[in-house]
Amino acid sequence: MKEKIYIYKAFERFWHWMQSLLIFFLAATGFEIHGMYSFFGYQNAVTYHNFAAYSFIILIIFAIFWHFSTGEWRQYIPTTKFLKAQLNYYLFGIFRNEPHPTKKTVLSKLNPLQKLTYLGLKILVIPTMVISGLLYMNYRYPHEGNIEGLNIDSVEVIAIFHTAGAFLLMAFVIVHLYLITTGETITSNLKAMITGYEEIEKQEDPNKEINSNNIEGELTK
Amino acid sequence: MKKIFITLGLLIIILGIVLVTLGNRTYDDSKLEKLKYKKSDKAKTSVDHSKFPILQKKFNSPSEVTLACLSCHNGRAQEVMRSNHWNWEEPVYIKGRGIVYLGKKNAINNFCLGTEGSELACAKCHVGLGMESSETFDFRDSSKIDCMVCHDNSETYAKGKEMGGAPDPNLDLNEIAQHIGKPKRTNCGVCHFFGGGGNNVKHGDLEKAMFEPNRNIDVHMAVEGMNMSCVDCHETKNHNIGGRLYSLASDNLNRIYCENCHENTPHNEDILNKHTLTVACQTCHIPVYAKVNATKTYWDWSTAAKLKDGKPYEEFDEEGNHTYLSTKGSFKWGKNLKPDYVWFNGTANHYLLGDKIQDTTKPLVLNQLYGSYSDRRSKIVPVKSMYSNQYFDPYYKNILIPKLYSKEKGVGALWQDFDVNKAIEVGMYEKGLPYSGKYSYIETKMYWNVNHMVSPKEQSVKCIECHTRNDSRLKDLKDFYMPGRDYNKFVESAGIGVIFLSFVLVLIHGGTRIISSRKSKNKEIK
Structure with a gap:
């Protein structure tokens, strides 16, 4: 017996797809600026990249607001419970057609590995990219007759952080795209992120006690 | 649903505002118009x-x-x-x-x-x-x-x-x-276009084509354009003519800059205006020099004074430039040349007659231009690099200057008597400097600034010509990090490694899944 549950809200989906578009576009223009290939033309690549960057920052501001106003930020509180089980699933269970060790619910839609990865993205990689990116765009070239303390002597350190972050994000995107196919069916995760609804086997959720109770408890406080 | 629409609406409005503020700022085009008007208003003598x-x-x-x-x-x-x-x-x-x-x-x-x-x-x-x-x-x-x-x-x-x-x-x-x-172009050009003993020999950006250039050769002096004369930029007060060339001038005084008229941030795009802190206008706006006639790039004095049947002779290339002269040696020429680029803060050192040369293994730079990325006053400027093989005293370790010209034969002048040793002896004696009696040759290099032959803006140097890993125009300026040209080797290989690894893992994982699911299906069938 399966039931359809509404798991990804409209803003969440909008945020996700906007973000994915922007990340792809930022990568396409960014790696051109990095001198790895040529497509848009260098000056266009810089202009587009900067524009997309500011759009991304605005999106992030909205997303932060949404996360806190809805309490969704709690989805990302890391947990070690079932972490090993989840890891075991991806390494072995998935090949034996075993069921997912954790079940998606509205209140706990991320598995422990996802929690860790996304939290890492949110508090490490994205802030690194935003801060180094803002500095990259707006740092003060050293020049005479101004307050020396505000000058940044070389863009090199900024550039190194920014490119390192970009490579990490690309690696994440590759793995992320692949893991989409590891849902109940190959397309169920993708469908869920498009429509918001996911068909989930109706059964007593073994995690419910642990996960949702905790969160419900927190929420009611 | 209402909330979503409100959020989306707000987002679009904010994006719009950002687009307007970040996009091309409306630039006051009237500035250039005013400048053109000011410069075209030429005074008539009273x-x-x-x-x-x-x-x-x-x-x-x-x-x-x-x-x-x-x-x-x-x-x-x-x-x-x-x-x-x-x-x-x-x-x-x-x-x-x-x-x-x-x-x-x-x-x-x-x-x-x-x-x-x-x-x-x-x-x-x-x-x-x-x-x-x-x-x-x-x-x-x-x-x-x-x-x-x-x-x-x-x-x-x-x-x-x-x-x-x-x-x-x-x-x-x-x-x-x-x-x-008032001096016209011809008054200045008759000397300054023929420096070094012939048209465009010395500067590369000053030559007889500048008497009546078209817009592609020089936007300022173009006959069909602003038709400016030399003194329109080289403004002169009490016979003190503005502008000095650093092949001779060592201190940073009385120079003239494009910015005197065009201001520090003349572009529409912020990103270009930011460049003006470290890049001189000429660097982008003079993509090539010696646009019409060739300029001398190499001069070899070691072949001078050869005679054919006891007489001096000359040789030419297909364009009519001297490749050999008994009086001067052999030459190389270049046309439509890309400048070299150096950091320059306006000050320079000069080799002066009698200076001992410490390092004779490298070409001796006759006018060392000072500047670097870390020097706040420096900008990247375009230069013509002139190389020569010239007379050198291996004992006293200094440059030798022969006497070149004399009215009559027998005085020892090179161009009359074609005796190098004698010419150097007389030349150095006249200067009151010692000569060991033996001469050899030393490679020398001199920088000549490229300031003229400003191209129309459509032809200016494109971003990618510098911001590239292959043959960047600024490939010799290694004291700073430039996006597009530079990268950190470790981050680059580690980054590409991580991406490659992710691909491989995904392929292995996916492949195994496909194989295992087939196996389990087969089992079910059985």
């Missing part, structure tokens, strides 16, 4: 010199013309006599040397090497009426000033050949004196 009785009297010598000029324009002689055009030297401050008198009189270059001893030929470009030798010439005699070479507007004035700067004796001096005015 007097007609042909009406002055003093200029109608028959002139018997060019000095009489000068005295006639000075009888009205009193005080101007002192101004001219303070200038480099007259003195051929000026006091400059060089770091580590102090105040040095430097100029054509004593400077060394890697073209004709130096003027000293050969003034009869070289002083054709002196604003005097004849200088046989800078030792004997009276620099305090104002009647020797040549007013006409700069102020003749009749376009008939010419200096005589090998007369030390005295005018051609067949000139109608009255005609010239009655048509006097």
Whole structure:
């Protein structure tokens, strides 16, 4: 017996797809600026990249607001419970057609590995990219007759952080795209992120006690 | 649903605002229009010199013309006599040397090497009426000033050949004196376009094509455009002409900049305006120089003085440029050249006659330009690099200057007698410097700034020409990180490694899943 549950809200989906578009576009223009290939033309690549960057920052501001106003930020509180089980699933269970060790619910839609990865993205990689990116765009070239303390002597350190972050994000995107196919069916995760609804086997959720109770408890406080 | 629409609406509005503020800012195009208007408003002289009785009297010598000029324009002689055009030297401050008198009189270059001893030929470009030798010439005699070479507007004035700067004796001096005015391009160009002994030999960006250039050659001087003259930019006050060339000038004074008219941030795009802190205007706006005629890029003195059947000879390339002259050696030429680029803060050092050369393994730089990325006053500027193989004393370790020209044979001048050793002996003796009696050759390098031949903006250097990993125009300036050209080797290989690894893992994982699901299906069938 399966039931359809509404798991990804409209803003969440909008945020996700906007973000994915922007990340792809930022990568396409960014790696051109990095001198790895040529497509848009260098000056266009810089202009587009900067524009997309500011759009991304605005999106992030909205997303932060949404996360806190809805309490969704709690989805990302890391947990070690079932972490090993989840890891075991991806390494072995998935090949034996075993069921997912954790079940998606509205209140706990991320598995422990996802929690860790996304939290890492949110508090490490994205802030690194935003801060180094803002500095990259707006740092003060050293020049005479101004307050020396505000000058940044070389863009090199900024550039190194920014490119390192970009490579990490690309690696994440590759793995992320692949893991989409590891849902109940190959397309169920993708469908869920498009429509918001996911068909989930109706059964007593073994995690419910642990996960949702905790969160419900927190929420009611 | 309502909430979503409100959020989306807000987002779109904010994005729109950002787009407007970050996109192309509306630029005040009227600035350039105003500048064009200002520069096209050319002053007309208020007097007609042909009406002055003093200029109608028959002139018997060019000095009489000068005295006639000075009888009205009193005080101007002192101004001219303070200038480099007259003195051929000026006091400059060089770091580590102090105040040095430097100029054509004593400077060394890697073209004709130096003027000293050969003034009869070289002083054709002196604003005097004849200088046989800078030792004997009276620099305090104002009647020797040549007013006409700069102020003749009749376009008939010419200096005589090998007369030390005295005018051609067949000139109608009255005609010239009655048509006097502000210097035109021809007045400046007759010397400055032919420096080094021929058209465009020396500078590369100053040549006879600049008498009447089109817009592609030079936007400012284009006949069909602004049609500006030299002194429109090289603004002159009391005969002190604005602008100095760092092949001779060592301190950062009295220079002129594009920014004097165009301001520091003239572009529409912020990203370009940011560049102006570290990149001089010329760097992007003069993509190539020597656009019409070739300029000399290499001069080899070691082949000079060869004779065919006891006579000097010359050889040409297909374009008619000298490739060999018995008097000067062999040459290489270049046309439509991309400049080299250096950091420059306006100050320079110069090799001075008698300086010992410490390192003879590298080409000796005759005018070391100071500057670096970390120097706040430095900008990247375009230069023509001139290389030479010139005379060098292996014992005293200094540059040797031969006597090149003399009126008569037998004095030891190279161009008359073709005896290198004798010419050097006489040349160094005249300068009061020792010569070991043996000469060899040393590679030298000289920087010549490229400031003219500004191209239309559509032709300016594109971003990718510098911001690229392959053959960047700035590939030799390695003291800073430039996006597109530079990358950190570790981050680059680690980053590509991580991406590659992710791909491989995904492929292995996915492949295993496909295989295992087939197996389990097969089992079910069984």
